[in-house]
Amino acid sequence: MDSVAVAGERGKVATLRRQQVVRPTNILVGVRARPLSEVERAADDEDAWIYEGGDALWETTVDGEKLRRYAFDYAFEPPTGTSQVYASLGVPIVEAVMEGYHGTVFAYGQTGSGKTFTLMGAEEQPGMTVLAIHDCFQRIERAIEEQGAEFHVRVSYLEIYNENILDLLNPSGGARLTIGHDPVSGPHVKGLTEEVVLSYDRVIEILRVGERNRHVTSTRLNMASSRSHTLFRMVIEAAFPHGDAFAHGAPHPCLNMVDLAGSENVKRSGASGQQVKEAGHINTSLVTLGTVISKLVEGAEHVPYRDSKLTRLLSSSLGGNARTAVVVTMSPSGRCVPETRRSLQFALRAMRVVNKARVNEVADRAALVEQLRREIAELRAALVEGGGGMVVTKQGEMVSAEEMLRRMHEYHEQERARIEEEGQAEAARADAGARTASELAHLAFAAAHAVAKLEAAPTAARLNCGTSIRPSATPRREQELSTARDPTRSSRRCAPGDGREGAATA
Structure with a gap:
């Protein structure tokens, strides 16, 4: 063209x-x-x-x-x-x-x-x-x-x-x-x-x-x-x-x-x-x-x-x-x-x-669990440094640390429920799905525990962390691209543009 x-x-x-x-x-x-x-x-x-x-x-x-x-x-x-x-x-x-x-x-x-x-x-x-x-x-x-x-x-x-x-x-x-x-x-x-x-x-x-x-x-x-x-x-x-x-x-x-x-x-x-x-x-x-x-x-x-x-x-x-x-x-x-x-x-x-x-979305579940672990670790580190106070999200929104952890806890629960549902639909990967759901449940519990500790923390701190997680698709290697089929086959029907339907009249 x-x-x-x-x-x-x-x-x-x-x-x-x-x-x-x-x-x-x-x-x-x-x-x-x-x-x-x-x-x-x-x-x-x-x-x-x-x-x-x-x-x-x-x-x-x-x-x-x-x-x-x-x-x-x-x-x-x-x-x-x-x-x-x-x-x-x-x-x-x-x-x-x-x-x-x-x-x-x-x-x-x-x-x-x-x-x-x-x-x-x-x-x-x-x-x-x-x-x-x-x-x-x-x-x-x-x-x-x-x-x-x-x-x-x-x-x-x-x-x-x-x-x-x-x-x-x-x-x-x-x-x-x-x-x-x-x-x-x-x-x-x-x-x-x-x-x-x-x-x-x-x-x-x-x-x-x-x-x-x-x-x-x-x-x-x-x-x-x-x-x-x-x-x-x-x-x-x-x-x-x-x-x-x-x-x-x-x-x-x-x-x-x-x-x-x-x-x-x-x-x-x-x-x-x-x-x-x-x-x-x-x-x-x-x-x-x-x-x-x-x-x-x-x-x-x-x-x-x-x-x-x-x-x-x-x-x-x-x-x-x-x-x-x-x-x-x-x-x-x-x-x-x-x-x-x-x-x-x-x-x-x-x-x-x-x-x-x-x-x-296509979720890499192992990577998703690892990302959630990192976020929990960041929140715990903030607790050790002082907890409480205000938090600045990556979107520039200022919220309380309690609100940030509440959001994280809610998000982890939603992700756990979603992956459990997908695991039930994909019988062939039921074992992997169950393991992932279990790990997410553990992370959700950790977030809830962090919320409880934070409520009692007296000092203020500022934390710059995000709340959204988007699992990535792994790009294929370039070597794989070179093996893609080269479709240079003989014509058995019609060539494009040779009297295509409506072409003479539209």
């Missing part, structure tokens, strides 16, 4: 983002209408929609009269550029990821409506995925320069084809990949290739390899119709300095960019043979996705995430631990109104789903 084009698009994004409002809990939804295609114009199709105020659109009659209004967070009329779509829907998700939250962007819409073009773009107009990767690495570089942080980034790329999960970075592997679940990171694919990356350019190379390996075909509605759902994931582990060492708890978020295959009317698309089977699997999984959304809106006790591999992988992003944005793409053609109407109804339901995102 041309770096000049990316820089130009990011400049537009910076200006546009100053006017945006972010919704941090509900799924963020925007609708993007592409221009009429050459085929549609040749058939004398007309735009059947009226766009209003940047967040709504009207379905119209054949006479141009307003019939039904649909309102969303954003509504992008043609020929809105991808940079503006990214500024509204992508930047809030990237910001959340860099703050430690999981983030997901997925594109939904009928076949040929411009989903893949919106996410992957073209040389002259980078897609949301490319802009998001570029944005993340810019923020990483600033954190390294300004905060002395360390980062460990890895990426993976998969597709769900006929309900089978395939590794786009190792298509010749032949292994049947299955879905597992981690109590912290959520659903993941066992055995999926993960590439360790050091730069934006390397990620783009990997992205191109994955795109070449996707299943695509030509139909009447789309010259390069995606026959599978794809999920590109970038995991970002960060470690920030804490005193003389790195903190022992680090943000461990992931950015998911999901390109859903389009719903397809087999009669209109002219699908036959294998294409009919593919369309059947695509439509079935999209129906399940719609059912999941509906159940979440209804507040149902059971949500059928496990009814398809797509919804199982997206379970954290739908009503779970993630910040999520959906871009619904549509053709403005009057002939596509029934399909577009269904897409907009899906978007309206998705807007009502509330996610419960939290900062995701």
Whole structure:
């Protein structure tokens, strides 16, 4: 991807983002209408929609009269550029990821409506995925320069084809990949290739390899119709300095960019043979996705995430631990109104789903215990020197020594409870979890004992110590990076930019 084009698009994004409002809990939804295609114009199709105020659109009659209004967070009329779509829907998700939250962007819409073009773009107009990767690495570089942080980034790329999960970075592997679940990171694919990356350019190379390996075909509605759902994931582990060492708890978020295959009317698309089977699997999984959304809106006790591999992988992003944005793409053609109407109804339901995102951390438990020990030792040393009096925290707040120890005691209790809970969820590491919880309980008791002694201490002292603990992720050695797979495999599908879905029309 041309770096000049990316820089130009990011400049537009910076200006546009100053006017945006972010919704941090509900799924963020925007609708993007592409221009009429050459085929549609040749058939004398007309735009059947009226766009209003940047967040709504009207379905119209054949006479141009307003019939039904649909309102969303954003509504992008043609020929809105991808940079503006990214500024509204992508930047809030990237910001959340860099703050430690999981983030997901997925594109939904009928076949040929411009989903893949919106996410992957073209040389002259980078897609949301490319802009998001570029944005993340810019923020990483600033954190390294300004905060002395360390980062460990890895990426993976998969597709769900006929309900089978395939590794786009190792298509010749032949292994049947299955879905597992981690109590912290959520659903993941066992055995999926993960590439360790050091730069934006390397990620783009990997992205191109994955795109070449996707299943695509030509139909009447789309010259390069995606026959599978794809999920590109970038995991970002960060470690920030804490005193003389790195903190022992680090943000461990992931950015998911999901390109859903389009719903397809087999009669209109002219699908036959294998294409009919593919369309059947695509439509079935999209129906399940719609059912999941509906159940979440209804507040149902059971949500059928496990009814398809797509919804199982997206379970954290739908009503779970993630910040999520959906871009619904549509053709403005009057002939596509029934399909577009269904897409907009899906978007309206998705807007009502509330996610419960939290900062995701990976804790090095042994290091966490050691950090807590050091803090207890500092407090005891202060007691010996005089105890009592006022304390200045690292945030510059002046509190009493009693208050400082109370906070420490409360924090240690919370950490002990959290690790006990994680230990129960991770049966394979139950012994280690129990030992850690026991040590934390001992430290909490030590803090409580220190509080009791301090209450009786008569003299004043000033203590400069912090109250926050962030366990660090250990960066992998550079030797390991050199062994990462170089994905220079032969193309078995299509090259990026060769008739990508919607590219000729969006």
